């Protein structure tokens with residue numbers, strides 16, 4: 001059962017907690033498919049976004065999720081705020097809280113920033129991605145998408161390919177996939193792996209061609225050029241040659257294997273344009289499921305609690 005904050009996958013309560021959220025997500029997928037995809041579950045609650053790093057999917061997804069739950073939203077744009085005048089993270093967080101919010105979704109370039117904020121304010125804090133560290137709601141939507149297409153995450157073989165070193169998605173996914181009983185193999189050149197993998201419940205390979213025929217899911221990571229301060233690769237072309245999912249490589253996959261990517265994609269680098277558009281690429285399903293998963297997370301953090309799950313019909317809202 002989820003507590004007051006969602007800072008990392010460890011806050012989800014292991015396999016049981018993750019499965020509870022995935023089950024609740026089923027209900028919010030159903031809500032999202034209604035003619036009026038809205039329930040008054042969080043009416044009167046206010047959720048703020050504090051995004052210090054760029055985001056398309058995560059911010060819009062949380063915003064849509066909040067609106068579908070009838071919460072009020074407050075968008076704090078760092079680029080046009082007092083942060084530009086040098087306001088500290090603590091002062092900014094306390095200021096937003098003073099306006100009366102129930103939750104704040106934080107994205108920051110520094111690992112641990114949402115954890116610091118959670119120590120300063122009373123509202124719930126949700127990590128929307130902190131540096132190379134974690135991105136827990138991405139992991140949940142990835143688990144949900146695998147379960148939707150393959151029935152279960154348990155027992156599945158999943159290859160996570162690419163820039164593991166700089167990827168908060170890889171870190172959160174490894175913990176969530178393995179908590180649910182999947183077997184994870186990291187596939188990357190040694191320079192794009194973390195310096196130590198001690199304690200990571202994973203296998204490692206440098207040979208994508210050998211791994212592809214053995215997996216149920218190939219999960220490609222974006223080459224995070226903005227985080228690479230040193231020369232880790234001879235060239236991007238060389239990377240694509242060895243680790244890019246080209247049509248030739250995709251043909252090595254089993255017929256029911258999925259291709260996933262957290263977005264934004266670098267078409268032609270880690271994934272070829274043709275492979276990105278194959279029916280087995282479920283990248284847009286990941287985006288779609290992200291809204292319902294975030295509705296479930298917001299509901300569990302701010303709503304009545306898992307023991308009192310009531311999902312009012314859309315008509316009730318129009319009467320309200």
Ligand code: ASP
Nearest residue numbers: 129135169222262263264
């Ligand atoms: N959108 C994901 C993130 O914010 C993945 C990426 O940017 O590559 O971590």
